[in-house]
Structure formats: C-alpha cells, structure tokens
Amino acid sequence: MRAAWLDLYDAELYPVIRFVMKSGPASLEDARDAAHEAFLESWRLMTTRPGDWAAIRNPRAWLRTVALRRFRRPPGLRNRPMLDTCADLPDASASSLDPGEFTAQAQMVLAALRQLDLEAREVMAYLTDGFPAAAIGEAMGITEQRVRDVIRRARAYLKRWLAAALVDERRQPR
Amino acid sequence: MTTSDPADHTELTDDRLDSLLRHADDELLHRIQAAVDPAITLTAVMDTNAVIVEQGRPGEPAHAEQAAVLIMRRGVLIQISRSLDRALDRAGDLARVLADDRVGDLDRALNRALDLDLNRALNRALDLDRDLALARARTRVRLLIPALNRARALARDLDRARDFVLALDRARDFVLALNRARDLARDLAEREIIASGADLSLLAIDDVEIVVGVVWDDETTWPPGIADHVRAASQEIRPGVYRVGGGSERDPAEYARY
Numbered sequence A: 001m002r003a004a005w006l007d008l009y010d011a012e013l014y015p016v017i018r019f020v021m022k023s024g025p026a027s028l029e030d031a032r033d034a035a036h037e038a039f040l041e042s043w044r045l046m047t048t049r050p051g052d053w054a055a056i057r058n059p060r061a062w063l064r065t066v067a068l069r070r071f072r073r074p075p076g077l078r079n080r081p082m083l084d085t086c087a088d089l090p091d092a093s094a095s096s097l098d099p100g101e102f103t104a105q106a107q108m109v110l111a112a113l114r115q116l117d118l119e120a121r122e123v124m125a126y127l128t129d130g131f132p133a134a135a136i137g138e139a140m141g142i143t144e145q146r147v148r149d150v151i152r153r154a155r156a157y158l159k160r161w162l163a164a165a166l167v168d169e170r171r172q173p174r
Numbered sequence B: 001m002t003t004s005d006p007a008d009h010t011e012l013t014d015d016r017l018d019s020l021l022r023h024a025d026d027e028l029l030h031r032i033q034a035a036v037d038p039a040i041t042l043t044a045v046m047d048t049n050a051v052i053v054e055q056g057r058p059g060e061p062a063h064a065e066q067a068a069v070l071i072m073r074r075g076v077l078i079q080i081s082r083s084l085d086r087a088l089d090r091a092g093d094l095a096r097v098l099a100d101d102r103v104g105d106l107d108r109a110l111n112r113a114l115d116l117d118l119n120r121a122l123n124r125a126l127d128l129d130r131d132l133a134l135a136r137a138r139t140r141v142r143l144l145i146p147a148l149n150r151a152r153a154l155a156r157d158l159d160r161a162r163d164f165v166l167a168l169d170r171a172r173d174f175v176l177a178l179n180r181a182r183d184l185a186r187d188l189a190e191r192e193i194i195a196s197g198a199d200l201s202l203l204a205i206d207d208v209e210i211v212v213g214v215v216w217d218d219e220t221t222w223p224p225g226i227a228d229h230v231r232a233a234s235q236e237i238r239p240g241v242y243r244v245g246g247g248s249e250r251d252p253a254e255y256a257r258y
Helices: A002-023 A028-048 A050-055 A059-072 A104-115 A118-128 A133-140 A144-171 B014-035 B038-054 B062-098 B101-114 B116-135 B138-190 B224-233
Strands: B215-217 B234-238 B241-244
Touching (some): A002 A028, A002 A059, A002 A118, A002 B014, A028 A059, A028 B014, A059 A118, A059 A133, A104 A144, A104 B014, A118 B014, A144 B014, B224 B234, B224 B241
C-alpha cells in the first residue's frame, strides 16, 4: 500500500498544486502548502486507518477536494511544517502575471479562468485534469446534471472572453 | 444572426478553446515542476508523521519511522554539503587570485588616488581648462590631456579595487555557509540512528555512505538495490545486531570530512 501511495504522490503532487492554483485561485506557495496538507492527511489515513484509505474510490479526486478545502479554510492556527521557499508565481489577485514567466497566451487563459465564479473554476479545473462529469459531481457534492450545466456556461463564457482578448492583442501596437 | 468579420471573431471554436486550455495547463505544470522539489515535500510529510510517532502511539516502535526520516535528511544534507564543498573550492581559487601581487599594486593605486598629486593634477587640469578657455593656447592643451588621463587611470584603479573588495566579501560568505553546513552535518552525523525492525525498503538510497553508522538487526528491511552492500559493509556489534561501517572503517562523523 505504501508503494501505491508513493506512486500516487509522484503522479499527483504537481497536478494537485496546479488544481488548487486554478480553483482557488491561489499563489504557488499557498497551493503547494495546501497540497502538502492533503498528502499529509492521506499518509496519516493510510498508516493509521488503512481500511478507510483503501475504501476511497477516487484518491485523485479526494486529494484535490482535501487540498482545496485546506486552502479555503479560514485563517487561523495552522500546523504547517516549514518548507523551503521556492520561486513563487505572482499572487492570483494581481491584474496580470509576470510576462517573463508565461507566454502571453497562457496569461490570457489564466486571466480568463479567474473571471469564472468559484464553482465554475473548480468544475473546469477537475475537467481539465481529466475527470468525467459524474466524478466531478461526486467530488463536489452536486448532481452530474449541474456539472454539465456549469461546464456549458463556463465554456461559452471562456470562448467569448478569449475571442475578445485575442482580438485586442492583435490590435496592440508592436 | 448577424454575420461577423472573419478577422474579428465573436467566439472561439470548441477545438480552439480546448487547445488554449491545454497549453495553459501545460505551461502552468512546467512552472510548478521547476519551482517545487517533490523530495522536500515528501520529507516534510514523513517528518511531520515522525513527530506524530514521537508523540506516542501504542504498539509502534518510535524509532522505526524516525530512522527513515533521519536517513532521508542525511541524504539531502550530504548533497548540500557537497555543493558547498565545491563552492568553497571556488572561493579558495578566488582567494589565491586575490593574494597575489596585484592586490599590492591596487593598494598602491588606492594610495595614489588619495595622494595630493591627484588633487594637484586635477586642480592643474581645471586651471589649464580655464586658461584654455581664455587663451586657447595649444601648449596648454598638451599639458591638460596627460593630467586628465592620469585622473581617468586612477579612477579605473579605484573601480577595480572595489570589485576585489566585493569578491572578498562573497568569498567570506561562501566560507561562512560551508562552516554552518559542516556544523549541521557533524551534529546529525554524531546522532546514532537505530533502524532495528524498520522497513526501509521504499527509501531511494543508492549510496551506502548515507547510512554509515546506522544500527540495524535481522528484522530490518533495506531497499533491494543496496541491501547486499549494506550487509557487506556492516559489523555485528551484538548477536543479531549490526552497525554499518564506512568501508574503510570511518567514523560516521567523518563523512563531514572537511
């Protein structure tokens, strides 16, 4: 079981961090800490209640749910061991990303995703991580139909927003 | 439905949206991979878990989990120490450069810069400059140019002296960092790690040096790739209990060899 946990860790650490960054939206540092707490909780569960851990049908979704919950937890006492400070992305509340770190197109897409509401951001983050609508609904505690409706509305919005942004970019003087 | 200028799309196609989302996701993932070290997070997870074990849970040997954490920490510390060792070698090279005769030359150049000759040369240059403006005499131009050239040369000497001082400061920082790492390595190396009964099979160890000094027994499980090397390098200190030696019977603290 530990080998399987390590495989899960290797495969999902970075995607879980990315998931929290997109859903939060969160800075790299906050997303990393939230992912760390999710993996810590999974390790504790696996080592202290292995039966409960084995009963989790979708560990990939479970990790994302726990990590996002940790990120959204109200500020207070947090027992997070210090990690080395890594290079950070600009805070999600910034109006634009550092142009030196992302291509213009990637900046545009991430800015567009931040325009979505909380629920839509989370649904789209699960979707782009490869989760089907049924699994997304189960992870978020909403119906599959609602997931489909959110996806439809979010995609329509993103298509319009990005189309306008791309036109604006083409019109920018070089 | 109104028609739109093909060059002024009101909405992307599904394929185009999917492509943009995919590329942004890939870029974000690459950025995260460049910034986050999974080994550090994994160590922190296991380290936190070891704290839980130390706080006491019935039925579990307190040292088994801690042994794995300490061994992983030691591996990271050895890598850090080796990097600092290389940095110290470079600092040593820099120090030898700085110790040569050019330092003396620069010192003299600095003294010259403070010497009144410079002031006199500059004053003369200013006087001559005024005379030149008034008299426009060609002989006075010939006197002005060498004075200004000497002032420029002295200014360059001052710049080089400043660079050397900065280089000396950086060399001192390297030495301080290495000393701190060495102290830390010594502290950790002197701490005995008891791995009796521990399951270390999942540790990523490929260097026996990391586990020199570790005490283990017949119930200990080593990673398959290193188990034979560990047994070959170990001495039995009590029936069924072994300590990993250094191949050349080094003291565990000696891996901080500098």
